[in-house]
Amino acid sequence: MSGFEKQRLGRLRDVMAAHVAKGTIPGTVTALRRHGEVHVDEVGTMAFGSGPPMARDTIFRISSMTKPITAVAALILVEECRLRLDDPVDRLLPELADRRVLRQPNAALDDTVPAERPITLRDLLTFTWGLGMIFAMPGTMPIQAAMEERLGRTGPPAPGETLTPDTWMAGLGTLPLVHQPGASWMYNTGSEVLSVLIERAAGQPFPTFLQERIFEPLGMVDTGFSVPAADLGRLATSYITDPQTGAPTVYDEPEGQWSQPPAFASGAGGLVSTVDDYLAFAHMLLDGGRHGGERILSRPSVELMTTDQLTAEQKAATNWVPGAFDSHGWGFGVSVRTRRDDPASVGQYGWDGGMGTSWASDPREGLIGVLLTQGTWASPSPPDVCRDFWTCAYQALDD
Numbered sequence: 001m002s003g004f005e006k007q008r009l010g011r012l013r014d015v016m017a018a019h020v021a022k023g024t025i026p027g028t029v030t031a032l033r034r035h036g037e038v039h040v041d042e043v044g045t046m047a048f049g050s051g052p053p054m055a056r057d058t059i060f061r062i063s064s065m066t067k068p069i070t071a072v073a074a075l076i077l078v079e080e081c082r083l084r085l086d087d088p089v090d091r092l093l094p095e096l097a098d099r100r101v102l103r104q105p106n107a108a109l110d111d112t113v114p115a116e117r118p119i120t121l122r123d124l125l126t127f128t129w130g131l132g133m134i135f136a137m138p139g140t141m142p143i144q145a146a147m148e149e150r151l152g153r154t155g156p157p158a159p160g161e162t163l164t165p166d167t168w169m170a171g172l173g174t175l176p177l178v179h180q181p182g183a184s185w186m187y188n189t190g191s192e193v194l195s196v197l198i199e200r201a202a203g204q205p206f207p208t209f210l211q212e213r214i215f216e217p218l219g220m221v222d223t224g225f226s227v228p229a230a231d232l233g234r235l236a237t238s239y240i241t242d243p244q245t246g247a248p249t250v251y252d253e254p255e256g257q258w259s260q261p262p263a264f265a266s267g268a269g270g271l272v273s274t275v276d277d278y279l280a281f282a283h284m285l286l287d288g289g290r291h292g293g294e295r296i297l298s299r300p301s302v303e304l305m306t307t308d309q310l311t312a313e314q315k316a317a318t319n320w321v322p323g324a325f326d327s328h329g330w331g332f333g334v335s336v337r338t339r340r341d342d343p344a345s346v347g348q349y350g351w352d353g354g355m356g357t358s359w360a361s362d363p364r365e366g367l368i369g370v371l372l373t374q375g376t377w378a379s380p381s382p383p384d385v386c387r388d389f390w391t392c393a394y395q396a397l398d399d
Helices: 006-022 062-081 121-126 142-151 165-170 189-202 206-218 229-234 275-286 299-305 312-316 384-395
Strands: 027-032 038-044 100-102 113-116 240-242 248-252 329-330 335-337 349-353 357-362 368-372
Touching: 006 027, 006 038, 006 384, 027 275, 027 384, 038 275, 062 121, 062 189, 062 206, 062 275, 062 299, 062 349, 062 357, 121 189, 142 165, 165 189, 189 206, 206 275, 275 357, 275 368, 357 384, 368 384
Parallel strands: none
Antiparallel strands: 027 038, 027 368, 100 113, 240 248, 329 335, 335 349, 349 357, 357 368
């Protein structure tokens, strides 16, 4: 069976080159895999100005594309019976025991009621444990300032400014939940908690567990929470949009925050990776948990992870991008398509990274797509380069 139409693959390169020519991003690395065919393309440079050309082994900050890897790590421990999906996490995370819950999301911090039940691993994996990013104007809710004061800054990942895991958990333990456990989806923070839970359940540092159980078996040689000094020349410069001028400005340089190990290795957004490393991870999932002769997860665990876990009530209670759950749900660390409203199939799963990356796998089409840039998103809605990448990916299918 054929995979891609050659001339239409050229359209993908042309569209990416057009985005680079606009000056919003300096370059891209893209990859499509289908029926054994792999097409990787590099356009532009690693930095504006005199930056070196993008290359297949360029290293990118993948931010929230870290979350699916963290979910796989948790499921490895579930399969080994060191964690259980529906057991309370209090034994390993006593900071989360006996939670209080705000009477209303905008209530004062002391206007609370008792949590109706303990928090479980399933709650953390599905982001329904009761706390997460607050998508509201600053100062709208008292919990916003309290989270920033006790957990650290919000915004794009900043590994050079993190607390230690235990200090972060201690601060988290002083905060009330915004929703009752299991009531509503709230983004991001569940994956950070999972970092600590996995570390404590495994009895070893979270980065070490990922290295031994996922990265080494999959041959992900350039994936980690920092970049070795010898490889910093392959790390692309990261940009963020200046709110005053609308122009890209440097957020992080190669010798910046990812040049040394962080105090807190965040399972929500801390990893760097390359296109081939992430393709290996994505192909393992699409192949039912296997990679070559290595089995990372069982097929049923992968199917569970990539199935929508949210109820209609949980989606309705969510304050996120308007309409986001009209055609999507959430599995364990991944978004799952539930209704076909563009060329992607029902059952497509994946996630994006707000620092400029995107990945999805479509089991029905046998398709994996990865887009890597280093232009930070200006909102939770995908930028044009991301939307155009996925349009080009599907229009190139040939069968």
